[in-house]
Amino acid sequence: MGRIVGLTGDEATAEAMRQINPDVVAAYPITPQTETVQRFSEFVAEGIVATEMVRVESEHSAMSACVGAAAAGARAMTATSANGLALMWEICYIAASYRLPVIMAVVNRALSGPINIHCDHSDSMGTRDAGWIQIYSENCQEAYDNLIQAVRIAEEEKVRLPVMVTFDGFIISHAMERVEILEDDEVSQFIGKYKNAYSLLDVDSPVTYGPLDLYDYYFEHKRQQIEAIEISPEVIQKIGREFKDLSGRYYDLMGSCHLEGAELVIVAAGSTAGTVESVVDELREKGEKVGLLKIRIFRPFPAKQIAEALRGVRAVAVLDRSVSFGAQGGPIFLEIRSALFDEIKPPAVVNYIYGLGGRDIGVDEIERVYKNLERIAHTKKVDELVGYLGLRE
């Protein structure tokens, strides 16, 4: 069994990275990810990790170096936020299409402009089509646990895809929480050794990475990539079970939910799920049939499991901490609504955009959402498909 310590999200991430002990870390500082990189740099300076740390001149080069390192058979990691992730965008797609198991912690922060350093999910949601597996974490413990599992998921032979583990900027990254840390050797045993069968450093059997791939093959290669991410849920579940055996903490495709007998359900990702959970506990004590569905794996989206989990629910409110401008709602809403389309008796679904640029969301607002859901369930009428929480209008 491990130790119980007080760590911020950034520190918990750095701690997980120390235990993973990657061969290469290439990173560039950006708020609110900075603490992770700073702390990890100390581990490098003290010589307690074997990592070659590449202090790059930009996030673009950070991801490029991770691509090079992973192709050379190294376990490669990085961490970033917001504009840093945006600068990596081009190379994120390349990492996924080369099937390189790069691991990245994304400390969610609003994208510019205007510039803002606080939390929303616009950065990671923007990369949702880049071909990465995306895991959202509610708190410091989940950030730590998810990062360790991510290594296994990414490196699984039939998956071989990069994985992004996200947690909320400042709210989690800078808040100290109780975190259970595994023993170092438990982690190293759990993740095992990384073996790239097509390493650039294997000079006796040279490989070519990144050839020009035109209309005669590109499509087939994209199909294979689709296949890889579609296979990943069973791998994620398998590794989740193994992680439970190790830590006692169980992770599935969806985060922990409160859906027993629930009629009115809120879907949320990140730290807000924790706030919702406390409201659910409170309202359930009063006998209200409310529930929570927490998003954990967003890519690939576990549509089938979510549709099943919401069967029998009367009304659903999806909370989105990002905007897809001009779309019919936030990214999570679009997925949920689409997942429910084939249901014989789908619940009414509404969307709330909240918390952009770090705008706080409180218990009151969540209670109001449940009230609205109750009205919708009762009247069977949706007045406003997409609404906003905590916005002055």
Next chain:
Amino acid sequence: MPSLKVLSRKKELLTGGHRLCAGCGASIIVRQVLMAAEDPVVMSSATGCLEVATTIYPFTAWRIPWIHCAFENSASTLSGVEAAYRSLKRQGKIDRTIKFIAFGGDGGTYDIGLQALSGVLERGHNLLYICYDNQAYMNCLSTSSLIMTEDGVKRITEVKEGDEVYAFDQRTYQLVLKKCSGVFDNGIKDVYELTTLHHSIKATANHPFLVLKRNGRGKKNNFVWQTISEMKTGDEIVVLKNLDEGESFKFDFNKVKKGDYKVNRSKNFLIDNKYFEIEKVRDIKLVGPEPTLDLRVEGEHNFIADGIVVHNTGIQRSSATPEGAATTTSPVGKAIPEGKQRPRKDLTRIAAAHDSPYVAQANPAYYNDLIKKVRKALSTEGPTFINILSPCPRGWRHDPSLSIQIAKLAVSTGVWPLYEVEKGQYRVTYRPKKRHPLREWLESQGRFRHLLRPENKGIMERLEKQVEEKEKSLLALAGEETSA
């Protein structure tokens, strides 16, 4: 150092069969560089001609581990590979000695990749960055012309000698199968673009098209072969219908008989023909000199190309383009008679300003000098940089057979001095006895032709002066006399 004769016995690590143009400097440079390397090499390439032409999936011309990631990050991608090497070596997981070489063109190095290069030089990775500088954003020969063959539609580059290709029998207007007796590089020719409603084809002035000749009321119309130079807008030509790429298109030539060309008076000529229709020529325009491929076909000297030539437009100015050069984005016009108006960036000195232990400028025409520099760089601890001039027949507009001669001119006229900077110390590695007039360099290439006009005399003098001053400043850095 062993002689070139000895070195050339080394196994080629960039195999033949890649698709770089004849006379392209990039492959010559790569071969010299790989000849120079004594240890196993892992290479990265930026997006560009070298990457595109050597690795069209499922083929690769590389016998060494090779990675291409994107346009601007050849340096940072390889820095990750090198970091992995260092890490794994330190952990005892690898014991080989491996060298690392990043390649980038001038666009991927001077412009979009400058930041990544600078980062790598500052961080002190143990790698050599080579810029093959062809002085603009160039593009490779189109390899996508589709040819009608017995086995369906093939790319022109896939047609081999001995393949059966469809041809028109010019006496009977019947389709006939003929043996291809060779694929030829026709070199740089003036190319015209002919556009119809659905098609567009690039071809040389002497390329024949099947043109409908309407002989007037009551008379039988017929087809004649006419070359582009004999054609005009409004002419009606025979084009292929429904050419779907990727779908095997089996040609049943027995069904296409002379009768299919029967002319009626309505507009829809060849109305029931499964394969052909008539379209009016909308536009014929001169595109300019471009390299061309041609097939030679037994008996009939024609073959059927689909006419959907997918060309990159290329030859845009970069910050490596010399002042006075005409490119597609710095064209010569009435208001701007000189082409590119700004001098080129001196990247070699920018690299040297990073205090890298070894920086050099080289040229494939001086292979001994080049190989020596590569060996020096690879045996130096830390980040090294070599800038190598790379002739581009397409972009510079010269005959492909003259590439090395023109590369030599760059040195003899002082345009591309050969020097190295070792631990901050500049040294000229080759100095021509007497500097030749700049005119010789400018005359050798189409991109400078406009500068030879009498009204541009002033520009030419200005450029000559620049070369002189640049030479002076280099010699001063190297502590040499400027007398020559």
